[in-house]
Amino acid sequence: MTDSVLICGSMAFDTIAVFEGRFKEHILADRIQSLSVSFLVPTMRKEYGGCAGNIAYNLKLLGGNPVPVATVGDDAGDYIERFKSMQIETSRLCVIPGTYTAQCFITTDLDDNQITAFHPGAMSFSAQNDISGAKAAWAIVAPDAKEGMFAHAERLHAAGIPFIFDLGQAMPLFDGADLQRMLGLAQALTVNDYEAGVVEQRTGMSMAQIAEKLQAVVVTRGGEGATLYTGGEALHVEPVAAEAVVDPTGCGDSHRAGLLYGLTQGWSWLDSCRLANLMGSIKIASRGPQNHAPSRAEIDAQLRAAYGISLPVQAS
Numbered sequence: 001m002t003d004s005v006l007i008c009g010s011m012a013f014d015t016i017a018v019f020e021g022r023f024k025e026h027i028l029a030d031r032i033q034s035l036s037v038s039f040l041v042p043t044m045r046k047e048y049g050g051c052a053g054n055i056a057y058n059l060k061l062l063g064g065n066p067v068p069v070a071t072v073g074d075d076a077g078d079y080i081e082r083f084k085s086m087q088i089e090t091s092r093l094c095v096i097p098g099t100y101t102a103q104c105f106i107t108t109d110l111d112d113n114q115i116t117a118f119h120p121g122a123m124s125f126s127a128q129n130d131i132s133g134a135k136a137a138w139a140i141v142a143p144d145a146k147e148g149m150f151a152h153a154e155r156l157h158a159a160g161i162p163f164i165f166d167l168g169q170a171m172p173l174f175d176g177a178d179l180q181r182m183l184g185l186a187q188a189l190t191v192n193d194y195e196a197g198v199v200e201q202r203t204g205m206s207m208a209q210i211a212e213k214l215q216a217v218v219v220t221r222g223g224e225g226a227t228l229y230t231g232g233e234a235l236h237v238e239p240v241a242a243e244a245v246v247d248p249t250g251c252g253d254s255h256r257a258g259l260l261y262g263l264t265q266g267w268s269w270l271d272s273c274r275l276a277n278l279m280g281s282i283k284i285a286s287r288g289p290q291n292h293a294p295s296r297a298e299i300d301a302q303l304r305a306a307y308g309i310s311l312p313v314q315a316s
Helices: 029-034 051-061 077-085 121-128 144-158 170-175 176-183 193-203 207-211 251-264 269-286 298-307
Strands: 004-007 010-017 043-051 065-072 091-094 100-110 115-118 138-141 163-166 186-191 216-220 228-229 232-236
Touching: 004 051, 004 077, 029 115, 043 051, 051 065, 051 251, 065 077, 065 121, 077 269, 091 121, 091 138, 091 144, 121 144, 138 144, 138 251, 144 163, 144 170, 144 176, 163 251, 176 193, 186 193, 186 251, 193 207, 193 216, 207 216, 207 228, 207 251, 216 251, 228 269, 251 269, 269 298
Parallel strands: 004 065, 004 138, 010 100, 065 091, 138 163, 163 186, 186 216
Antiparallel strands: 010 043, 100 115, 216 228, 228 232
């Protein structure tokens, strides 16, 4: 049985600029109908991102075997080469000629307000990335184009590959009927506490009721840990205190990677959630979604200290 994990979702570049002032001092409420503003941003950085990219990066840190499934543009060469250098499988990355990789442009001011522009680019073609015939122990359908998320879910279901439905930033795209359809295909659901409330409102079902039809539902609660619904129980999963709270970007993706790694090792949902909590706490202490780089030994030591469990020994 393969231990690979199909990571279906977006790959993107995030360009983050910092305006050393405050938007409210330049955007006049009574002139908003004819808005024309320009901000000098002396600080800027470009980050590798996207849900599939972030989850794959974190799963590799754990010693897992991620296979990202994403559509990228002509500009993705350095991202693909980066993954190859990390020995991450790239055969399921599909380059769409004549497009850009999905890109997010974020300008932040000194009050942490943000103005964001998102260009989906190649992500819009994700349904064309056919994973029929693929083999994996687990998979995840993470935020992507809606059509692509459903296409991947249908193909995984047909192949008998269990998968986690990760709603995330795709939440505005899914109405109640869409959510019911996706939950009918998935084995598990992961959401944060805000998304959980939206899912309950749109489906008319509580998290506990949804979990009755799945293997598990995991609701993350930031610094308060997570709630695991499985086997008719609601279990609180204690958090791991972060060394520093620097940047939450990508924490959810790090959490998903920990969850998936545990499942591929045959761990219980509870222990998998514990590892997931640890991975989120490691990520939040670093700026950007893929700049933290703990060794596997360091992760193992923190896991033992926090929960008394260890990562499996890998063959040399």
